[in-house]
Amino acid sequence: MASVEAGPVTAGEFPSRVRYRVVGLAILLAVVTYLDRVCISKLAPQIMGDLSLSEYQMSFVFSAFTLAYAIFEIPTARWADRRGTRRVLARIVIWWSGFTIATAGAFNYASLLIMRFLFGMGEAGAWPCVSSTFSRWIPAHERGTMQGVFFMGAHISGGLTPMLVTILMAHLHWRVIFVLFGMVGFVWAAAWYWWFRDDPFQHPRVNEAERQLIRSGRRPPASHDASWDYWWRLVTHRNTWPLCLMYIANVWAYYFCITWLPTYLEKRFGLTAMSLGVAAGMPLMVSVLGDLFGGLTTDGMTRRFGLRIGRAGVGAVAYALAGVALFFAAASGQPLICVGLLSFAVACAMFTLGAAWEPASTSGANTPAWSAPR
């Protein structure tokens, strides 16, 4: 690996901050990822009208993305480990941006289904690539914070997308919006390929002090022992099944928000135009608070009251609140109350992510939180 020669170390030299620019680019990637992923939910009524799709057909269009995501996440992550994230990430962003533009050309149910599947193939690799990039560029003690900031960037983008789409829809056809959003991805990919290097030691702007900081903060990669014994102990462990079952609620809330939520608000309450754009983005916007305080709360409570209260107790309370909020959201029949309570419920769900992944990762199921498509 050719490493660029850095200047001589001078005593008291401050580490350069190139790694924060890497984080900045990653956050922009999160923004693009969510822009392209969420926009179809707001455009769904127009697309269904133009291509005469039923609600069931549109459901499968949404699911085509999820299916591709599930299949290609791990293969893309392995590819990135072999070839480096500079090339792989540039390629997959070009790939999915290309298919975002191609979505504009969908002319019937089958073609839309295929476009969304191919689009999902590309998006599947984005977060594992960012995770892999951070493991090389960000010292371990800063990594949790940077990953949290990255998640927040994604959720804010997802929350603003319905509003942005609403503004654009007043002037543009849905097909043009897909073309515009796809073009944003090409710009990102070009900037990434031009500026980023796989390893901080190859980047000319990283000084010796920052190199040492990054090197000292690296951890040896965890080994995966995938023997039968490993799986047997995992599957029969008392925590595994409740963890999986519990997580379904979280996934439901999230997927409802990025698929049918705008249609629900339109059909149920007759919301239109800007009020619909704002309401449809509200749950993801508010969930940023959950991202922000969830990890802090579970860690603080664990220090004070131990693991059972700090993880499972915090999770149970947040879930109970979400459940109650959803009941009244459905029963209220008032758009404002419904959106407020639904947003609160989704924020509660996101609030538990830190608590949920910690027992999952320490109990042996060491899948990083990244592999959840969110």
Add this chain to the structure above:
Amino acid sequence: MNTAGNGTAMLVPVLTILLKDYFGTWDAPLYMMCGLFLLGTVCWCLIDPRERVFD
């Protein structure tokens, strides 16, 4: 955990519509989510993070 999540994620859009049609109201999927969160609350109570699979 994530596999369970992704497996059900694919069903969310179509189940939303099925519930809406069966009960005749768009609120049905929200009640469904309410139920899932209450079930999840019970699950959280069963989880003991002090018990680890591997030490």
